[in-house]
Amino acid sequence: MNLILERTEQVLFFTNMREVLAAASIVAQDYDWYISDIETNFTPSGFSAEDQWMCGEALACLLREPDVQFIWAVFSAVPKGFRSSVTAAPYVDGNPDYWNGTHLIPQLNGALFEIACWDSSATILVNLPMHAQRSFITKFSDTQPLTSSRRARQ
Numbered sequence: 711m712n713l714i715l716e717r718t719e720q721v722l723f724f725t726n727m728r729e730v731l732a733a734a735s736i737v738a739q740d741y742d743w744y745i746s747d748i749e750t751n752f753t754p755s756g757f758s759a760e761d762q763w764m765c766g767e768a769l770a771c772l773l774r775e776p777d778v779q780f781i782w783a784v785f786s787a788v789p790k791g792f793r794s795s796v797t798a799a800p801y802v803d804g805n806p807d808y809w810n811g812t813h814l815i816p817q818l819n820g821a822l823f824e825i826a827c828w829d830s831s832a833t834i835l836v837n838l839p840m841h842a843q844r845s846f847i848t849k850f851s852d853t854q855p856l857t858s859s860r861r862a863r864q
Contacts, residue, residue, distance in 0.1 A: 711855055712814050713843060716832035718852035725780045725827035728773040733849035734835070734842040738773065739766035741787040744818050746799040749782040761799045766790070780827040786818040787825075794820045802826040808834055814856065 715724060731738055746761040753759060754775040764772070772778070784800040800817035807814055808826070816824040816837050823842075826834040834856060835846065847853045 711843065712837065712857075713835040713846065713853050714832055714856045715835075715846075715850050715853045716828075718850065720850050720852050723779055723830060724833050725783070725830055727778075727780055727783075727785065727825070727827070730825060730833055730846075731773070733846045734838060735845040736787075736838075736842055737766070738770040740790070741766050741822070742790055742792060743769050744786040744788065744796065744800070744821070745769075746784050746786070746796075747782055747801040747803055748780065749803075751777070751779040751781060754778055761796070763793060779830065781830045783827045784817065785825040785827075786816055786821040787823050788818070788820050789822065792820055794818070800824060802828055802834070808856070811857075 715721070721729065743764045743766065744761070745764060748759045748761065750759065754772060757772055782803045784802050786800055796818065802808070814836050816822070818824070823835070823837040823839065826836065828834055835843070838846070
């Protein structure tokens, strides 16, 4: 099941990836990451808003930066050591597949799951492992299936 967290007061801001990963019991270092369609509230030292591969350790270090908010971004989690050629970068800004009823799967070939930051107003979780889904819903009880949000937006 794909999930969305929006329209809630359970979070200070929706796209604090440190909080998102913690709520889902996901350890950044357990994966490598392709981060794309990036817009942040500021650019931390040593980070670029360009689409990029990051090892989990580097992502964990970046997320220790206080107050970094990803306004728009797609975090694609892949197995450690995996790198694929990226012909079309995953994107969230303007991506109709989140809302049009398409069977949504991670956009990046080889990705296990993706987390999309939607305009600072929602966090979309695609293909999260079941234990991560349960953990996230336990932390944020206002989380809904993405299909419910799709109906509301149509």
